[in-house]
Amino acid sequence: MNLEKQNYVPENYKEIYEDEIDLKELFLVLWRNKTKIIVVAIICMVFGLITGKVMSSKSKKSTVVVEYTYPGIEVGKSPNGSTLGLTYSQFKNIFMIKDIFHKMPELEKNGLTEDNVLNAIKITPVLPKGLKEGEVYYPNKFTYSLKIANSSEKDEEVLKNFIEVQKDYFKRNYALTSRLPLLNYEESLTYDYKDIISVIDTSLHSSIVAIDNLDQNIISLEDKVEMQNILKELKILKDINLVKIKNMVEDYRVTKNPNELMINYRQQLEELGRQKEKELGKISQLESMIKAYKPDSKNVVVMNNGSLEKIKTDEENYYTDFLRQLAVEKIKLSDIQVEMKYIEKKMKQEVNADTSKEKEVDEGLEYIVSSLNKKIEKINDLTVKNYNKKYSDIIKVTETVTTKSDSKVPLMTLVGLLLGGFIGVCYVLVGNFIFEEKKKKNDNK
Template sequence: MNQLEERVYQNQEDEEIDLMELVKILLNHKLMLIVVTISIIFISGIAGYILNKKNMITSVVIELNYPELEIGLNPDKTPFLKDNLVSINTLNTVFAEFKKDKIKVKEFADFRNSLSIEGVIPDNVSQKIETALKKGETLSYYPTQYKVKLKEMNKNVLERLSIEAVEEFEEKYKPKSEILLMGRVNNIYDYDDYILLFNEKIRSLKLNFSLDYKINYYSKILGYSFNELNNRIDNIQNIELKKLESFLDIKGLSNSKNTREIKLRADIKFLNLRKEKLIGESKVIKNILDEYKPTNRQIVVPSMGELGIKLETENEYYSKLIEKYLLVNTSIENIGYEIKFKEEEISKIVYPTEEENKMINESINLLATRLNEVIEDANIINKEFYEVKYGNMIKILTPVEISNSGKPMILFLGVGAVLGLFASIFLIFICEFIKNYKTRFSFKN
């Protein structure tokens, strides 16, 4: 038992001696240990710096703010795509401007591929999306902020790119508020043409006022809403324009008799063609009515689809035919009255007297002035409305920043320290081994 304890004690003592020898060896070569470790840390730092420099990117955040984005649309109701924030045209312009001295890539394809656009999704939205996915549901979300990244260290390139992108987006998608004014009388058009132009302008104005829930928008500049403008237009159309139109119809006045007669005869020709077509259709229906009278049997009439008649049951075919027959013949009668009315218009077309022509021109100019007053006010409210709704539809949210997409430098330095320590210990032991080998070899000789 004593021999065993003595042997264990001896082994422990040998190990302590060996460990002390190792420490002594390292201390004897401490200069090598320090130099090699520091050298490898330095090399690792340089390698990390070079690697990170290759992975440097510039980034900027662009923010969108308009109502249609919530459902994934552009302001003009077309589908929104994040990649379209920076168009090919913008990329081409910036590449051509900076390719000589500030862009490191030489090919446009490489420059385009170095650009990436990522949506910035808030943490609370990400959690909602994850929860929805776990439940087997889908949650649509369109970010309002997008991070534009470019693998270029020069801030000027991305600054120019983002400014161009914002300007192009506004130019392309921001609604235009300017409505063109009505022109004054210049004797190019017939009186009827002016009436048509006025009605068309009024129709487009009403349509413009009704868009995007405008009608109740209250202008802080003018002190009233689009609804007030709509009422003013109704008064112009229903009172003043109708008055002029009725005067011209009763008198049959025209400042271009031949042109108006040609137009009316063309209308009559077209109406006669429609009338002949309807007469032919009426004859077909009459023949079917005479041939397929109701009986106790159910009858299927194959020509119903061709006549535009849909049957719920086979027994109602006869009542549907009669209904269609009456409708077609009523249309024929109405077209006949319309043709007669236009023929009467041709017979009573006369040139106005100088006094009548002056009065009509004054009335047209007055209508144009009244309508232009409404248009000018509409342009003011439109501009105010779109500035409120789309004034900040897109903007650059953050300045351009240069960041590193590689690994932190501390990681490279830490790896260098570990590698340097092991490499220096390895070299020290190699040197010690060579030294001992030479000593032993010399001793034997």
């Protein structure tokens, strides 16, 4: 039994033995041809290195990170108050690109168009870390990227010019939008007094509105005090001085065009006549309804030129309120009649030919214009000083212009090395197999 065990040999012993010999031979073959394998691996590694550099050069792009500081960006608004879209197209437009081409004429010589550059500038918001899904966030930092020219230096230059052009555009269009014009009294001497008064009144109103429109949040305490003083002086000029001159023109009947004055009076009488007829109609209807009043009525409808006017009160005060409205309409009619008589009286009077009266009016108007112009200059100074604070530094560059790329060199070099080694091994093994086959054929012959 032991003898049988000792003499026992597996049927596939020879194959196993031969396989072991083949593995050793395989290793020896690879070792003998290691130079070939290394050469092939180096060639592929160099090819991978070149491929990585080419891919990296194609992926190169110039970038810059900017931060917007204008009021409204924190709620997703553009400088003009409109809502920023997903493309942030308000931050770039063809007018900015035209300025770039004006600064860099070589772009057009290189075959680039304004649309090419406009579309190549990409704007990507910089989102903070830890932003949760579904959380609303309005970014104020953005990455500008550009890849259009043959060299990264040219892309960087284009991007730098774009930032400067953008700053100029924003300041020009969103900072100081308008200034109040000064009045030239000498040019208005050919106008009639009422027209001059109307122009001055409009300018006074615009000045008051300009003061009110200044942003109180960015104005210093000293400027606020000056604003209040200017506002008081403007209201005095408007409500006291100008009204006084207007009354003087009416009372003195001074005019540079008597015919136009009479036409103006007739137009006023016609308008007052229409208002009088309207009031008479209301009063007539109200009086008839009072006579026909019944205590159980809930509504009284007053017809007035096709419109409906309803009086609704509780039953106790209904009749009293109804009479009160009638009294109000009669007061309006009385005021209209007084005004008509005053104008008719003015029409019968002779136009004042006293030059001293005209001189008095001229001096009063000239004083108002002179004072108003001084206030306008101060308002314009305040506007420039304070309103521009909103947009004095509307764009801040937080990361300067650089050229970045998704570097594929290390990865492609490693891939080339591994692939080259594999190809080298395969090349050696296949060559050795072909050599062995030829040798066996020769031996068999």
